[in-house]
Amino acid sequence: xxxxxxxxxxxxxxxxxxxxxxxxxxxxxxxxxxxxxxxxxxxxxxxxxxxxxxxxxxxxxxxxxxxxxxxxxxxxxxxxxxxxxxxxxxxxxxxxxxxxxxxxxxxxxxxxxxxxxxxxxxxxxxxxxxxxxxxxxxxxxxxxxxxxxxxxxxxxxxxxxxxxxxxxxxxxxxxxxxxxxxxxxxxxxxxxxxxxxxxxxxxxxxxxxxxxxxxxxxxxxxxxxxx
Numbered sequence: 001x002x003x004x005x006x007x008x009x010x011x012x013x014x015x016x017x018x019x020x021x022x023x024x025x026x027x028x029x030x031x032x033x034x035x036x037x038x039x040x041x042x043x044x045x046x047x048x049x050x051x052x053x054x055x056x057x058x059x060x061x062x063x064x065x066x067x068x069x070x071x072x073x074x075x076x077x078x079x080x081x082x083x084x085x086x087x088x089x090x091x092x093x094x095x096x097x098x099x100x101x102x103x104x105x106x107x108x109x110x111x112x113x114x115x116x117x118x119x120x121x122x123x124x125x126x127x128x129x130x131x132x133x134x135x136x137x138x139x140x141x142x143x144x145x146x147x148x149x150x151x152x153x154x155x156x157x158x159x160x161x162x163x164x165x166x167x168x169x170x171x172x173x174x175x176x177x178x179x180x181x182x183x184x185x186x187x188x189x190x191x192x193x194x195x196x197x198x199x200x201x202x203x204x205x206x207x208x209x210x211x212x213x214x215x216x217x218x219x220x221x222x223x224x225x226x227x
Contacts, residue, residue, distance in 0.1 A: 005038065008094050009101070022046025029055060034062055036104055041068040041079070049082045056083035056143055059129045063104040067092075080170070083143050107168060118153050120201045123192050125149060132191075144169050145188050148181075152202065152212040159205040185210055 006016045017032055019025035022043040029037055029051075037055070041048035052064050063085040068075065076087050085107075086100055118125040123139065125132045130146045132139040141149075147169045151160050162178040170180070189196040203213050 001040075005097070008097070012098060012101075014101075020044070022048065022051045026051050026054060029060065029062070030058065033060075035108060036101060037062050037064045038101075039064050039066050039084070041066060041070060041075070049078055052079070052082040052084050056130075059131075061128070061130070063108055065100055065104060067097075118149060120192055121194065127153070139191050141188070141191060145184060145191075148184060148188065152210065155211065157211055157213070159208045159211045161209040163209075165209065181209070 002018050002020065006018050009016045017028055017034060019028050023045040025039070025043065026046060028034075039048045039052060043051070046054075048066060048068070052066070055062070055064070064083060065086045065088060066079045066084045067088050067090060068079070069090045070076075079087055085104060088097060088100055116126070116128045118127055123132065123134050125141075125146075127146055127150050130141070130143065132141050148165060151165060151168055162181040165181045165184075166178070185202060186196070189199050189202055193199045193201060201213050203211055205211055
């Protein structure tokens with residue numbers, strides 16, 4: 001399958017790197033910095049879940065498309081929680097794989113234009129490195145929470161719909177609902193807002209979604225840095 005996929009992708013004009021086990025795959029991903037990673041779950045030496053989680057721990061943001069015969073919901077959730085962006089269950093067609101690859105690369109291109117740093121009051125966020133801190137105290141945000149903040153910051157005060165969050169952050173293979181977006185927004189507010197019950201920065205736009213406030217009482221503004 002690895003050889004067949006390499007031939008398929010090369011035929012579409014992509015430069016393709018391959019690895020036969022998880023340890024080698026991790027090393028190649030760290031040194032070659034690919035634009036997209038196709039990742040099997042059942043790999044020798046280091047399985048796909050652990051490999052993906054390690055990439056995210058090291059702040060590698062390349063989209064990960066998991067390929068596996070495990071179609072159970074629990075397996076999909078485990079892969080997405082490890083940091084994967086999309087999920088394709090075997091057997092699959094070459095056309096569907098290429099469509100998923102194109103979609104993830106389009107998303108990557110959009111995100112490359114997004115802000116790199118964001119300051120919300122006393123909270124400093126590095127969206128590229130996926131780090132957050134209030135003063136010297138680190139704040140743990142998940143990969144999806146960082147992705148949501150990137151969308152909000154890139155919208156520059158305009159509303160971001162729940163459907164847009166679902167498309168850009170979860171992908172259509174994850175089977176999320178709009179309630180998933182609300183739950184993650186509540187988590188972000190709890191971590192970032194001075195008073196989560198009366199948010200200053202992440203505001204609700206009723207009937208639409210959420211937006212990042214660009215001016216607050218007293219003139220305080222979030223600081224956005226684009227690199």
